[in-house]
Amino acid sequence: MLGFIDLDVGEYFTTDRLAGYLRAVIVLILGWMIAKLVSGAVVRVVKMRATAQGAMLLRRLIFYSLLALAAMMALNQLGFHLGVLLGAAGVLTVAIGFASQTSASNFISGLFLIAERPFVVGNVIKVADVTGEVLTIDLLSVKLRTFDNLYVRIPNETIIKSQVTNMTHFPIRRADLQVGVAYKEDLEKVREILFAVADKNPLCLDEPKPLFIFTGYGDSALQMQFSVWAKRENWLEMRNHIYLEIKAAFDEHGIEIPFPHLSFYTGSVTEPFPVRVVQEPEQ
Amino acid sequence: MDESKAEKPFWWGKYTIPEDEAGHWRIGPLDLWVYRSRHEWRIASENSDDPLDGGLLVQVPLAKDLSEDQPNAHRFGFRKTKGTLLLVPTLADRSIVINPATPFSLLPDEELTIYVSTALWVKIRAGEPPHDLLEIPTYRPSDTWFGPSTREGELCYAGKTGARQQLENLPIRPHRALSAVRVRNLANSNLSVERLKLPMPHMSLFAAGGGQLWTETVTLQREQDGELAALQLGKKPPSMITKPSLISGPREQPTKGLLIRAFGGLIGRE
Numbered sequence: 001m002l003g004f005i006d007l008d009v010g011e012y013f014t015t016d017r018l019a020g021y022l023r024a025v026i027v028l029i030l031g032w033m034i035a036k037l038v039s040g041a042v043v044r045v046v047k048m049r050a051t052a053q054g055a056m057l058l059r060r061l062i063f064y065s066l067l068a069l070a071a072m073m074a075l076n077q078l079g080f081h082l083g084v085l086l087g088a089a090g091v092l093t094v095a096i097g098f099a100s101q102t103s104a105s106n107f108i109s110g111l112f113l114i115a116e117r118p119f120v121v122g123n124v125i126k127v128a129d130v131t132g133e134v135l136t137i138d139l140l141s142v143k144l145r146t147f148d149n150l151y152v153r154i155p156n157e158t159i160i161k162s163q164v165t166n167m168t169h170f171p172i173r174r175a176d177l178q179v180g181v182a183y184k185e186d187l188e189k190v191r192e193i194l195f196a197v198a199d200k201n202p203l204c205l206d207e208p209k210p211l212f213i214f215t216g217y218g219d220s221a222l223q224m225q226f227s228v229w230a231k232r233e234n235w236l237e238m239r240n241h242i243y244l245e246i247k248a249a250f251d252e253h254g255i256e257i258p259f260p261h262l263s264f265y266t267g268s269v270t271e272p273f274p275v276r277v278v279q280e281p282e283q
Numbered sequence: 284m285d286e287s288k289a290e291k292p293f294w295w296g297k298y299t300i301p302e303d304e305a306g307h308w309r310i311g312p313l314d315l316w317v318y319r320s321r322h323e324w325r326i327a328s329e330n331s332d333d334p335l336d337g338g339l340l341v342q343v344p345l346a347k348d349l350s351e352d353q354p355n356a357h358r359f360g361f362r363k364t365k366g367t368l369l370l371v372p373t374l375a376d377r378s379i380v381i382n383p384a385t386p387f388s389l390l391p392d393e394e395l396t397i398y399v400s401t402a403l404w405v406k407i408r409a410g411e412p413p414h415d416l417l418e419i420p421t422y423r424p425s426d427t428w429f430g431p432s433t434r435e436g437e438l439c440y441a442g443k444t445g446a447r448q449q450l451e452n453l454p455i456r457p458h459r460a461l462s463a464v465r466v467r468n469l470a471n472s473n474l475s476v477e478r479l480k481l482p483m484p485h486m487s488l489f490a491a492g493g494g495q496l497w498t499e500t501v502t503l504q505r506e507q508d509g510e511l512a513a514l515q516l517g518k519k520p521p522s523m524i525t526k527p528s529l530i531s532g533p534r535e536q537p538t539k540g541l542l543i544r545a546f547g548g549l550i551g552r553e
Contacts, residue, residue: 170434199425200332206427206441207380231426231438 024074031070039063053121053137054114102157106140109156113137119166126165127154172205173232175239179246180221182256187214187222193253194226197245203238205229220261293494294457295530298343298368306368309340310405311458313421316345316353317407319364324409326417327353334402334422334443339457359409359416369408372496373418373531374460375401375483380429381442381464386477394467396521398447400459401483402440403496406531421458429480439480455495460488462498463521469507479503482514485537489520489527497524 039062043055076082097104114137119125124133125144130152132144142159144152167173181190191212198210211227226246230238250257266272300306305318312331317324381399389395402422409416424443430436447453453461462481468474486498497520504515516537520527 171436171438172428172433202423202425204425206425208428208433229428229433234426 020077020079024077027077028070028074031073032067035063035066035070038066051114051120057114057139102155103140106156109160110137110139110141112160113142113156118164119169123169124167126167127159127162130154131167168232171232172208172229173235174208174227174229175235175242177226177228177239177243177246178215178223179226180218180223180257181250182258183222185222185255187224189253190224190255193249193255194246197242197249198226198228201228201238201242201245203230203234204242205231221258293490294339294341295370295372295490298370299366300344300368301366302364304344306343307340307345308342308370309338310403311338311421311456312336313405313419313458315405315407315419317368319366319368321364322361324359324361324364324368324416325353325356326359326407326419327356328419329355330420330423334424334459335456336422337454337456337458357417361410364409365411367409367411367413369406369413371406371408371531372460372488373404373406374486374488374498374534375404375420375424375440376418376534377483378429378437378439379424379442379481379483380427380439381479381481383476383479386475389466389468389474389476391468391471391473394465396463396465398453399442399462399464399479399481400453400456401442401462401481403458403460403488429478442481455493457494457496460496460498461520462486463500465500465502467502467504470505471507474505482516482537484534486516487532488530489524490530491520491524491527496530497521497527 039059042062043059046058047055072082072085075085119134121134121137124131127144130144130146132146132150132152135143135145141153141155144154146152179190179194181187194212195210198204199206204210205228208229210229211225213225213227215223215225217223228238228242247257249255264273294308294310298306300317300319303320305316308315308317312333314329314331316327318327319325379401383397387395402420402424404418404420406418407416408414424440427439427441428436429439464479464481466474466476481498481501483498486501489497489499491497499519500517500521502515502517
């Protein structure tokens with residue numbers, strides 16, 4: 001034996017101890033197998049009702065709980081006093097709890113998100129200034145793919161706390177087109193032309209009917225809003241086409257879309273602008 | 284039925300196109316060219332803007348050769364093409380919403396039959412045994428939404444032409460299908476008919492003697508207790524059509540639940 005260390009290694013290899021180790025190992029292996037079987041079975045039963053996300057979560061939860069139980073029983077077999085261990089675990093939990101506030105908050109937010117289902121995998125959502133398609137809803141975060149193919153991770157807490165817009169929840173979507181025409185134009189005629197363009201476009205829905213709203217006498221033009229509906233999947237295509245079709249129809253009918261206008265005037269107290277007339281050169 | 288003739292009402296049916304020759308059809312607003320080569324059928328089409336465009340022309344075989352850059356061309360490869368081409372008229376692939384130009388009201392215990400026409404689709408089939416190659420609308424109607432709100436409903440086509448009440452006034456239009464819709468009001472209050480949805484995917488197409496294509500009769504009945512009953516599809520076109528022959532069956536078989544749901548939003552209220 002090593003003289004300065006009061007340790008008898010042989011003590012750890014007595015028959016009782018060895019039996020204990022063996023029992024512990026058996027308990028651990030058995031526990032692992034049972035955990036796997038039970039979690040698999042429960043998931044198979046629940047598969048119909050739960051989403052893929054939920055099922056995976058449940059399986060992991062059951063597996064690790066049962067494994068932890070098996071580990072504790074194994075430790076018991078090895079002769080550890082569980083009471084002390086649990087006490088230490090309790091203190092550790094508090095410490096970890098404080099440290100992992102954010103993660104816990106994210107985790108709980110995630111559970112609420114899964115239960116509430118404001119959006120599902122495949123929807124397109126907008127959070128703050130990020131718009132993207134939902135790839136996964138994980139324990140702590142939601143993963144998005146933006147339209148320029150970037151990968152964005154948004155913590156669940158942010159989603160629960162802030163406003164999230166689900167762009168693909170409803171089947172049809174309205175496009176609000178801002179149109180401005182020169183002051184000299186006849187508004188009734190413009191209105192008729194806009195409705196004719198909407199009528200002709202096959203992607204633009206007949207019902208709900210397009211909406212014509214006069215928004216105001218602008219600085220340079222008469223401002224109006226022409227709102228048209230399309231099936232959500234066709235929205236972008238319809239919106240692009242219809243802007244071009246409106247321009248073409250305006251051109252055909254001689255309706256002017258004015259550039260920004262700025263009027264100078266000298267007013268009554270100032271001198272008039274000097275103006276010099278220049279003759280056109282002979283052609 | 285497979286010789287080149289112009290202006291005949293029956294544009295549908297079997298055609299024989301020799302190798303390296305083409306066929307041209309003008310079916311209402313649709314211009315259709317089909318070109319057969321040894322290993323390929325090439326189909327090109329063009330639509331005009333007027334749904335009531337009545338042009339009708341069949342040129343088979345076509346003298347001139349089709350150039351490579353036809354509008355909207357589709358190509359189908361075959362080990363070896365056989366000369367038979369089938370043109371089958373079919374109904375629209377979505378329900379069609381009809382808005383009578385002037386909404387009418389039915390008094391209690393009254394009934395009315397209106398006739399509506401809808402655009403036809405042309406199904407092109409080739410090969411032995413015949414396979415569907417392509418389906419082209421004679422006229423692509425506008426999309427529209429039919430449902431209780433913008434949150435739920437169904438995407439349909441908008442039937443632009445109005446609903447007529449006099450059968451005698453209806454011209455024969457071989458590129459459109461006619462449907463007789465019978466509306467009956469058995470309740471004690473007026474029934475206002477502003478909007479009708481015809482479930483085209485569940486309906487069949489029949490040919491009448493003169494070349495007009497009809498669907499089966501549709502009956503909408505408002506029961507005495509004010510509730511709208513299920514829309515009923517008849518078995519065949521109106522009885523005045525002598526010896527209708529079935530051209531194509533429904534795309535989808537109607538299920539009971541589907542009909543009741545279709546009817547719930549069928550007649551626009553308020």
